[in-house]
Amino acid sequence: MTNDTRTGTAPVQTVPTATGDARITWHRAPRAARLVLAVSHGAGGGIEARDLRALAAELPAHGVTVALVEQPWRVAGKKLAPAPKTLDAGWRGIWPALTAAGLPVIAGGRSAGARVACRTATELGAAAVLALSFPLHPPGRPDRSRAAELLGAGVPTLVVQGGNDPFGRPEEFPDGDHELVTVPHGDHGFAVPKRADITQEQALAVITAAVVEWTASLP
Numbered sequence: 505m506t507n508d509t510r511t512g513t514a515p516v517q518t519v520p521t522a523t524g525d526a527r528i529t530w531h532r533a534p535r536a537a538r539l540v541l542a543v544s545h546g547a548g549g550g551i552e553a554r555d556l557r558a559l560a561a562e563l564p565a566h567g568v569t570v571a572l573v574e575q576p577w578r579v580a581g582k583k584l585a586p587a588p589k590t591l592d593a594g595w596r597g598i599w600p601a602l603t604a605a606g607l608p609v610i611a612g613g614r615s616a617g618a619r620v621a622c623r624t625a626t627e628l629g630a631a632a633v634l635a636l637s638f639p640l641h642p643p644g645r646p647d648r649s650r651a652a653e654l655l656g657a658g659v660p661t662l663v664v665q666g667g668n669d670p671f672g673r674p675e676e677f678p679d680g681d682h683e684l685v686t687v688p689h690g691d692h693g694f695a696v697p698k699r700a701d702i703t704q705e706q707a708l709a710v711i712t713a714a715v716v717e718w719t720a721s722l723p
Contacts, residue, residue, distance in 0.1 A: 526594055540609045577590075610719070631659065
């Protein structure tokens with residue numbers, strides 16, 4: 505059973521899972537939606553991340569309902585993310601609430617959330633994967649590649665990566681079926697330095713424009 509409350513104008517749904525209660529904040533398309541984009545946070549932050557907020561503000565006008573997903577560990581107030589298998593279990597428990605409307609669901613996330621989306625996409629029947637700041641490797645450890653998770657998603661995949669992301673710069677990514685969009689000068693959180701030739705607002709516009717175009721191209 506799930507419960508709905510409201511924060512401002514965004515309905516908030518609590519979803520019990522095997523690893524604890526998760527939470528979905530819904531940003532619904534004002535007219536009939538054709539897709540749901542479900543995006544979760546990383547291991548070091550929540551759904552207040554600048555890229556997630558920007559997508560929630562922009563995508564509904566293009567017929568895409570955005571579901572910002574908080575994993576159970578985050579809802580419980582814990583500071584450290586659990587092991588990958590626990591993150592995957594929480595995501596599986598959330599999935600029925602995401603598909604309840606009968607629309608195709610894009611599984612997405614930033615950083616650790618992107619890894620979860622890639623690992624579970626085929627199993628859960630995701631229509632596609634959106635990987636924001638995919639952590640290709642730990643900083644300074646390119647030998648510990650996580651490329652197999654990305655390449656194994658098995659569905660159309662868009663990677664949006666900061667040009668200066670220490671977890672994997674765009675040029676480090678392997679060839680594959682995924683599309684790759686670079687946010688110039690962006691770090692792991694898509695922050696750009698003040699001296700860059702792109703503003704923070706322009707950097708976020710790169711992200712939203714790429715996702716709008718990509719979602720429009722999906723079957």
